[in-house]
Structure formats: structure tokens, C-alpha cells
Amino acid sequence: MRGHRWIWMVPAVLVLWGCGQRPQTPLSMLAPGVTPRDLQDRVKQFAPAVIGFDTAALRPWEKQVVAKLIEASDVLHGVYAVQVSPQNPTWRAQLDTTQGLGKEAASTYYDIMVGPWDRLRFDAPFLDVGPKPAGAGFYPPDLTPVDFDAWLKTHPDDRPSFTSPYTLVRRRGVGLVAVPYSEAYHDDLDKAADLLRQAAAVSQNASLTRFLRSRADAFLSNDYDQSDMDWMDIRNSVVEPTIGPYEVYEDGLLGLKASFESFITVSDSSASAALEVLKSHLRSLEQHLPIEDRYKNPDRSFESPIRVVDVVYTAGEARSGVTTMAFNLPNDERVRAAKGSRNVMLRNVAQAKFSRILVPIAQRVLAPDIADHVQFPPWFTDVLMHEMAYGLGPGVITVDGQSTTVNQALRDHYSAVDEAKADVTGLHNLTVLADEGIYDDFFVRQAFAGHLADLVRGVRFGASDAHGQAALLQFDWYLDKGAIRYDTASGKFNANLQAMMLANRQLATELLTLEAQGDYTRAGQLLQQYGTVPDALKQAIGRLDGVPVDIRPEYPVHGYVDAWAGGDDE
Numbered sequence: 182m183r184g185h186r187w188i189w190m191v192p193a194v195l196v197l198w199g200c201g202q203r204p205q206t207p208l209s210m211l212a213p214g215v216t217p218r219d220l221q222d223r224v225k226q227f228a229p230a231v232i233g234f235d236t237a238a239l240r241p242w243e244k245q246v247v248a249k250l251i252e253a254s255d256v257l258h259g260v261y262a263v264q265v266s267p268q269n270p271t272w273r274a275q276l277d278t279t280q281g282l283g284k285e286a287a288s289t290y291y292d293i294m295v296g297p298w299d300r301l302r303f304d305a306p307f308l309d310v311g312p313k314p315a316g317a318g319f320y321p322p323d324l325t326p327v328d329f330d331a332w333l334k335t336h337p338d339d340r341p342s343f344t345s346p347y348t349l350v351r352r353r354g355v356g357l358v359a360v361p362y363s364e365a366y367h368d369d370l371d372k373a374a375d376l377l378r379q380a381a382a383v384s385q386n387a388s389l390t391r392f393l394r395s396r397a398d399a400f401l402s403n404d405y406d407q408s409d410m411d412w413m414d415i416r417n418s419v420v421e422p423t424i425g426p427y428e429v430y431e432d433g434l435l436g437l438k439a440s441f442e443s444f445i446t447v448s449d450s451s452a453s454a455a456l457e458v459l460k461s462h463l464r465s466l467e468q469h470l471p472i473e474d475r476y477k478n479p480d481r482s483f484e485s486p487i488r489v490v491d492v493v494y495t496a497g498e499a500r501s502g503v504t505t506m507a508f509n510l511p512n513d514e515r516v517r518a519a520k521g522s523r524n525v526m527l528r529n530v531a532q533a534k535f536s537r538i539l540v541p542i543a544q545r546v547l548a549p550d551i552a553d554h555v556q557f558p559p560w561f562t563d564v565l566m567h568e569m570a571y572g573l574g575p576g577v578i579t580v581d582g583q584s585t586t587v588n589q590a591l592r593d594h595y596s597a598v599d600e601a602k603a604d605v606t607g608l609h610n611l612t613v614l615a616d617e618g619i620y621d622d623f624f625v626r627q628a629f630a631g632h633l634a635d636l637v638r639g640v641r642f643g644a645s646d647a648h649g650q651a652a653l654l655q656f657d658w659y660l661d662k663g664a665i666r667y668d669t670a671s672g673k674f675n676a677n678l679q680a681m682m683l684a685n686r687q688l689a690t691e692l693l694t695l696e697a698q699g700d701y702t703r704a705g706q707l708l709q710q711y712g713t714v715p716d717a718l719k720q721a722i723g724r725l726d727g728v729p730v731d732i733r734p735e736y737p738v739h740g741y742v743d744a745w746a747g748g749d750d751e
Contacts, residue, residue: 208281212297212306217283220307223299224289228729230533233737234447234491241748242383243420247445247493248746249380250422251738254443254496256373257424258295260366261441261497264318264431265296272297272310293502293733300502301730303645304433315593316434320350324357326435326592332357344589346439346512347403347426362426363403370400377424389418396425409511413486413520421446421490423525427510428498429588429596430647436588436595442497444508446490446527456487456526456565462614467573469613470606471690476575476697484521485572487565491529494736503642503731506531507564509571509603514586522572526565533732534638535560541728543634546721548668548675554630562620563628563635566607571599573606580699590699598704600651602692608632609689612682626678629685633665633676640714641722641730650708656718657711658688667717674721 207217239247262269276288290307294300297308304313314322320329329350333340342348342359349360363370374397381393392415395408405425415421423446426439463483470477499505506527511517535557543555580590588595608629615625639652659665662684665676695703714722 205280205282208279208283208287210276210279210281210308211283211287212309215307217286220283220286220290223301223307224286224293226301226730227293227733228537228731229735230537230732231737232492232529232533232734234493234529236741238419238447240419242385244745245383245748246380246389246420247738248742249376249383250420250424250443250445251494251742252746253373253376253380253424254445254494256369256376257441257443258496258500260369260373261501262295263366264438264440265501266313267318268310269296272308276308295501300646301641301643303643314434316438317431318349319432319438320434321352321357324350324434329435344437346429346437347405349438361403363401367401374398374400386415386418386420388414388416389420389422393422399425405511406513406516409513409516410520412511413484413516413523419448419450421448421488421525423508423510427508427512429512431498433593433645436591436593439512440498442499443495444492444499444505444525444527445494446488446492446525448488448490449528452489452528453487456489459487459565459569459614459619460485462617462619463569463573465617466569466610466613469610470574470693471609471686472574472693472697476694478574478576481518481576482521483572485524485569486521487524487526487569489526489528492527492734493738495734500734503646503648504530504534504734506534507568509568512588514576514588517572517576524565524568524572526561526568528561530732530734531561531564532557537732538638538729539631539634542637542725543631545724545728546637546673547630547634548671548673551630551633551674551676551678554627555634556627556631559624559627560631560635562624563607563611563632566610566628567603568607570603570606570610573610574602574693575697578697578699585699587696587699591696591701591704594701594704594708596647597650597654597708598692598696600647601654602689602696604632604651604655605685605689605692608682608685612686625682629678629681630676633659633674633681637718637721637725640718641725644712644714650712653714654708654711655685655688657713657715659684660715660717661711662687667721669717672720672724674717 276291291297297306297310298304298313299307316324333343343350347362349365351358351360377393377397381390384390384393392408392411395411399405399408424443426441429436429439431440432438463485467477467479509522509524543552575587577584577586591598611620611625611628614620615622636652636656639648640656642649644650659681664681664684665674667674
């Protein structure tokens with residue numbers, strides 16, 4: 182998701198050095214126990230995948246807009262790297278100048294992970310830099326949740342700024358202060374804002390122009406509400422940018438702070454229109470959520486545009502570790518209440534993952550009659566239902582008489598719980614839509630089969646990843662309820678899809694209710710109880726050698742973006 186340098190690795194044993202031939206010593210920066218060969222194997226977990234799109238869909242002015250947005254994306258990628266760790270630029274420069282066996286693999290893996298910690302291995306360092314602070318670069322490394330709560334208890338007026346998604350928490354003397362992103366990253370955000378304004382000056386779509394200008398203003402004012410509203414109001418634009426601070430996955434301490442990222446995409450209006458019919462069912466889906474009526478939000482906005490797009494370029498958190506294939510934004514509950522949210526499906530990324538990863542997983546770990554059900558259209562629809570489910574259910578809640586949000590109440594458990602909630606609620610919603618005649622029962626069964634394969638894919642992300650935790654929670658729950666079982670003779674999983682639907686509904690009730698109640702303790706209990714990889718799943722995953730964990734995007738737009746920036750066609 183940043184400016185990766187795509188390098189093919191070679192198994193190096195002997196390397197020419199000077200005029201003689203002798204073994205090269207391993208890179209001195211490697212963490213204890215990490216070998217050059219190990220790093221090469223880790224790089225191979227990410228299969229290079231060209232993420233192409235139809236350049237003919239863009240008019241000359243749209244190509245100029247895209248070129249400026251890519252420049253701005255690269256700037257924000259640097260900001261994200263500092264959010265991961267303020268030392269990232271120093272370590273990256275040191276890696277560039279240090280020689281040794283394994284350097285190329287280390288550099289490539291560093292770029293994939295945006296830092297020296299392995300996101301697939303509980304954030305264990307692969308370079309000798311020590312453990313990653315839970316709060317990444319958002320808080321002082323030694324700050325604990327107890328310290329944070331104690332400060333707010335004695336300084337209640339600081340709560341809005343300290344819990345804002347757009348501030349850093351820093352020590353000042355013996356106290357703590359909140360530093361707005363607009364101040365902490367001023368120079369980079371000023372540069373990105375200027376590039377967005379240049380894109381706006383070229384744009385011939387009024388709604389796109391309005392968003393680009395208001396988002397540029399937000400970078401410098403630290404107030405993102407209006408630009409989030411303007412993003413929701415983008416209409417009839419082939420170029421669809423999503424750029425700014427959004428997700429809170431990187432904040433493993435409190436789950437509050439948003440990371441910068443960028444998706445530059447090209448929309449497919451006909452494919453989007455084919456799915457727009459689902460919007461009219463959102464109110465019904467809210468009413469049919471498997472929770473008590475008092476926890477439902479029938480009066481919220483159900484304006485939820487659905488966009489099918491092809492990715493042109495990504496940066497920031499969107500290109501760290503596992504590649505995103507769909508999203509639902511904005512996350513601000515105030516904006517959701519007023520405007521709803523937008524579901525964006527990254528079709529070319531999803532197609533690459535389905536063919537390169539999901540189909541091989543299904544063939545190796547699922548019984549043949551279940552694996553045969555795994556098809557792209559129902560699986561892609563399941564991904565859409567996941568995204569739509571983010572905008573349903575509890576948002577602003579009351580805990581101990583105080584108004585808060587699910588995010589703030591669940592803190593460090595929020596990301597994993599909300600990912601699982603979106604999964605199981607989305608699948609439940611598919612069954613509701615089948616009852617309403619939108620899908621047939623066979624299509625729903627195919628979606629559940631594809632989801633089971635997807636859970637195996639997700640578990641491979643590791644338990645330090647919110648998506649990995651969410652996948653493991655669901656997989657263990659289905660096993661516990663007898664909906665899936667492991668056949669030792671074949672070494673594959675089978676499923677009673679009807680029982681899986683029932684177990685899924687039960688889990689949806691559990692997760693939606695704890696979110697409505699802001700029950701931090703119950704969230705932790707669930708993640709612990711259903712957070713162990715069972716032996717059967719370990720055995721199944723062990724048979725996935727050669728199947729990539731994820732893709733490593735290559736963006737051909739780099740080949741002609743310079744010409745586009747100057748107004749020339751490629």
C-alpha cells in the first residue's frame with residue numbers, strides 16, 4: 182500500500198564479493214532467530230499480482246486528477262509510516278545503507294509490512310528493533326490504558342481531544358497533551374492538501390471538486406466532518422478517491438486513533454447500478470437484526486451507496502500487510518447518522534484474491550461437495566454484505582449513563598469484534614434477503630461455503646490482525662456448535678450449512694448485543710474463549726504450502742502517471 186519496490190528474490194547461498202567468491206555475512210539488522218532464507222520464505226507468502234484497470238475509461242482531465250492523487254497518496258504513505266513508528270524513516274534509511282545476505286528480502290518485507298514488525302506473526306520484529314508498542318506511534322511507548330484512564334479521570338475536559346481519532350497523545354513535562362494531526366504532520370499534510378487542490382482545479386465534476394477541496398481543508402484544520410459528508414455526496418464521477426485518516430486497526434492500545442490511507446479507484450457505473458437495489462432493503466435489514474428492538478436504529482440514515490470499482494493505486498494503511506478488497510466508510514458515527522455510509526467493492530483486487538488464494542484453499546481444506554459451492558459471485562456478494570453490515574446495528578450507545586460509541590467502549594477489542602460482527606451480520610442479512618426474494622437458497626448456501634473458505638484464509642493473517650482474530654472467533658464458534666467438523670481420514674472440513682446458518686445467527690446476536698451494551702469484558706472473554714487455533718485447523722493450514730497468504734499488488738499506473746500529470750495521453 183505504499184511505494185513498494187517490487188523485487189524478485191533469488192535463493193542466495195554464495196554471493197560474488199569484490200574479485201573473489203566467498204559467503205556473504207547475513208544482514209546485521211536481522212532480529213535474533215531470523216535468517217535470510219526465512220525472510221525470503223516470508224516474502225513468498227505474498228504473490229505478486231498486477232492490479233490493472235481500463236485506462237480508456239478515463240478522459241484526459243481525469244488522468245490528470247489521478248496523477249495528482251497518486252502524488253498525494255505517496256505523501257500520506259510517509260505519514261502512515263511515521264504513525265506505525267516515528268523511527269520508521271530512520272530504520273528504513275539504515276536498511277538501505279546496510280549490506281548483508283538477506284538485505285533484498287528484508288527491504289521487500291519491510292515495504293510490505295510498512296515497518297520492521299511482521300503483521301502475520303503477532304507483530305514480532307524481523308529486524309532487531311525490539312517489540313512494537315501496542316499504541317504504535319500514536320501514544321508514548323510506555324503509556325498504558327490505566328495511565329490514559331487515570332489522566333482523563335483527573336482531567337475530564339481533555340476527553341474530547343484525547344479520544345479524538347485525529348490526535349496524538351504525547352508527554353509534556355509530567356503530564357499528557359493531545360496533539361492534532363494537523364500540527365504533528367503539518368508539513369506533509371500541507372503538501373498533500375496542495376496536491377488535492379491542484380487535482381480540484383483540473384476536475385470537471387462538481388461533487389468531486391468539492392470533496393477534494395474540503396478534504397484539503399480538513400488536512401490543515403483537523404476537522405473531517407464536512408469532507409466526510411462531501412465524500413458521501415460524490416456523484417457521477419469515474420474517478421473515486423478515498424483519502425485521509427480512517428481505520429483504527431493500527432492502534433492496538435485503545436483502538437481510537439485513525440491511520441492515513443488512500444484508495445484511488447475507477448468506478449464501474451453499470452456494475453454498481455446492478456447492486457444498488459440492495460439499498461432499498463437496508464431499513465428492513467435493520468429491523469430484522471437478531472437483537473432486541475431497543476438496540477436497533479430504525480431512524481438512522483439508510484443512504485448507503487454501493488460502488489463497484491477497480492483499484493488504480495493505494496497507499497498508507499490500505500497497502501500494509503494484507504491487501505484490502507472492500508471497505509465501508511466513513512467510520513464517524515455522526516456522519517453515519519446523517520448521511521449513512523458508502524460500500525466500496527474493489528473488484529480487481531477481489532478477483533485476484535479469489536483465483537490466486539480462495540479457490541486453492543477451498544480445494545485443499547474443504548470436502549469436495551462444499552468446495553464445489555465456492556464461486557465468485559456469491560463470495561463477492563458475501564464481501565458486500567460484510568461491508569453493508571458496518572452501517573447497521575449499534576453505533577452511538579449509552580454505557581453507565583454516558584453517551585459514547587461502540588468503538589470507544591470496546592477499545593482495543595473493538596476492531597476484531599466489529600470485523601466478526603460485520604461478517605456474521607452480513608451472512609444473516611443474506612438469509613433475510615433470500616426470504617424477501619432477492620437471492621435463492623442455493624446462492625445463500627454458496628455464500629456460506631465461500632465464507633468458510635474465507636475464514637481459513639483469514640486465520641492465516643495471524644492472531645495479531647483484527648481480521649485474523651475475527652476469522653478465528655467465527656471458525657471456533659462454528660466448531661463448538663457442531664456446524665463444521667473435521668474428517669481425519671480425508672484431512673478436510675465438512676459443514677452442515679443449515680446448522681452453520683443457525684450458529685451464525687446465534688453469534689450475530691451475541692456480538693450485536695455486546696456492542697449495544699458496550700460490554701468490554703464480554704468482548705474480551707469471547708476473543709479469549711474462541712481465540713485458539715484448533716489442532717484440526719493447524720493440520721489443514723499445514724497443507725496449504727505454496728498457496729499465498731495474500732497478494733502483493735503491482736500497479737501498472739506507474740508506467741504512465743508522469744505523462745498524465747503533464748496532460749499527455751499514454
